Amino acid sequence: MTILACIQTIPATAIYTAPRVPHETSALCPLLTGRWGILPRGRSVWLNREVRKALWLFRLEVMSMLRFLTAGESHGPELVAVVEGVPAGFEIDVTKINHDLARRQKGYGRGGRMLIEKDEVRPVSGIRFGRTTGSPVTFIVVNRDFKNWEKRMSADPRDRGEARVVTRPRPGHADLAGVLKYNLEDIRDVLERASARETTARVAIGAFAKQFIKPFGIDILGYVVSIGTTAAKAPSQSSVAELRVATEESAVRVADAGAERAIIEEIDACKKTGDTLGGVVEVVATGIPVGLGSHVQWDRKLDGRLAHALMSLQATKGVEFGIGFEAGRVRGSALHDEIGFDTEEWRFTRRSNNSGGTEGGMSTGEPLRVRVAFKPLSTLMQPLRSVDIRSKQEAEGTIERSDVCAVPAAAVIAESVVAFELANAFLEKFGGDSLAEIARNYEGYLKQVRDF
Ligand code: EPS
Numbered sequence: 001m002t003i004l005a006c007i008q009t010i011p012a013t014a015i016y017t018a019p020r021v022p023h024e025t026s027a028l029c030p031l032l033t034g035r036w037g038i039l040p041r042g043r044s045v046w047l048n049r050e051v052r053k054a055l056w057l058f059r060l061e062v063m064s065m066l067r068f069l070t071a072g073e074s075h076g077p078e079l080v081a082v083v084e085g086v087p088a089g090f091e092i093d094v095t096k097i098n099h100d101l102a103r104r105q106k107g108y109g110r111g112g113r114m115l116i117e118k119d120e121v122r123p124v125s126g127i128r129f130g131r132t133t134g135s136p137v138t139f140i141v142v143n144r145d146f147k148n149w150e151k152r153m154s155a156d157p158r159d160r161g162e163a164r165v166v167t168r169p170r171p172g173h174a175d176l177a178g179v180l181k182y183n184l185e186d187i188r189d190v191l192e193r194a195s196a197r198e199t200t201a202r203v204a205i206g207a208f209a210k211q212f213i214k215p216f217g218i219d220i221l222g223y224v225v226s227i228g229t230t231a232a233k234a235p236s237q238s239s240v241a242e243l244r245v246a247t248e249e250s251a252v253r254v255a256d257a258g259a260e261r262a263i264i265e266e267i268d269a270c271k272k273t274g275d276t277l278g279g280v281v282e283v284v285a286t287g288i289p290v291g292l293g294s295h296v297q298w299d300r301k302l303d304g305r306l307a308h309a310l311m312s313l314q315a316t317k318g319v320e321f322g323i324g325f326e327a328g329r330v331r332g333s334a335l336h337d338e339i340g341f342d343t344e345e346w347r348f349t350r351r352s353n354n355s356g357g358t359e360g361g362m363s364t365g366e367p368l369r370v371r372v373a374f375k376p377l378s379t380l381m382q383p384l385r386s387v388d389i390r391s392k393q394e395a396e397g398t399i400e401r402s403d404v405c406a407v408p409a410a411a412v413i414a415e416s417v418v419a420f421e422l423a424n425a426f427l428e429k430f431g432g433d434s435l436a437e438i439a440r441n442y443e444g445y446l447k448q449v450r451d452f
Contacts, residue, residue: 206416301361322356
């Protein structure tokens with residue numbers, strides 16, 4: 001009601017392309033007719049700032065089924081994840097969420113922190129007797145390390161003297177831009193939240209979201225493609241299940257024993273010289289029905305939304321779908337995935353999947369393949385040159401306990417954010433308030449595609 005009231009402020013001359021007008025309805029969107037006026041689709045005009053703000057709120061309200069927030073500092077008492085827009089009736093197995101959290105903690109090259117933590121969620125809202133109720137879901141993860149930081153991370157102003165102020169920004173971290181932007185004197189006020197520790201909450205959310213789409217046959221896996229200069233052999237022929245077995249057994253999440261040995265050697269060499277290593281991960285997802293996302297508006301495009309989510313991960317430097325940047329170097333005839341028709345199964349087929357499973361911002365029904373490049377972590381035990389923010393004198397970047405390489409963990413994290421985005425797009429397409437309603441919509445749509 002509040003959101004619709006905002007829309008009343010749109011001047012009579014403003015016309016807006018309403019985001020959720022279904023294809024076969026009239027130009028008068030039922031949601032927006034009556035006393036709120038008519039917003040015809042198919043035409044755009046310039047809107048003033050207030051109107052844009054109102055519509056932005058509206059977009060959040062009606063477009064995204066799911067939304068989430070995370071909160072918490074790396075060395076604070078707890079991490080918090082809140083997910084809103086959750087439909088009722090989905091079975092939630094908390095042990096599966098904890099399993100993914102344990103996967104995130106693994107990987108050769110991690111630092112001492114992972115020996116302290118045993119990340120597990122405590123569900124505190126929205127789940128009753130193992131099922132979602134439709135209410136917002138909240139998960140809490142305790143930072144065991146907090147007991148070593150109680151005074152330094154205290155909320156009580158009387159503990160200010162315990163802070164051990166950090167004044168030497170690390171090149172590559174959020175440190176310098178963060179203190180300048182927020183006008184802070186202690187870099188710790190920035191680094192605590194910028195830390196990749198936050199991804200614990202995102203993995204919990206992703207593992208939760210997976211449980212909405214798993215019943216509909218969507219399977220998602222993240223694994224490592226390369227670390228430093230060592231590339232693992234491409235496992236393109238393997239099924240996701242085979243790939244899962246192979247990469248879960250690997251200390252660096254690759255399906256290639258030779259590459260694994262070389263990567264471990266490289267991590268060891270980096271550790272000796274106080275350096276760090278980045279890499280590339282791939283997320284593959286199968287069982288996605290054709291038509292998640294939409295071509296009709298920029299912010300409804302599935303690949304755009306996935307790229308946004310993946311680029312928001314700490315240390316991400318690039319995202320590519322299918323053959324990615326290579327697409328800019330080949331001819332169209334070599335790139336595009338030719339279309340066939342299987343008369344026995346009565347369905348459209350593709351002769352390749354260079355697109356990585358999206359065309360026009362929609363899923364094609366082929367496996368989603370997206371790669372993410374992670375830069376080497378910016379805490380170097382052999383620090384780079386920097387400047388002290390107080391004295392303005394040249395100084396070395398701060399040394400914080402950190403990891404030499406967190407790319408195997410990044411594969412699990414990327415898998416999790418893809419899971420959330422797919423669940424969100426799935427619920428948007430088949431939306432409803434309960435599992436039963438969503439399942440009906442899903443079956444009806446599959447029949448429509450079969451009968452096309
Ligand atoms: C992380 C926890 C952190 C780091 C790492 C990721 O723990 P701590 O800072 O206590 O050693 O290991 O964070 C970073 C690399 C970073 O730049 O902040 C985790 O839980 O994944």
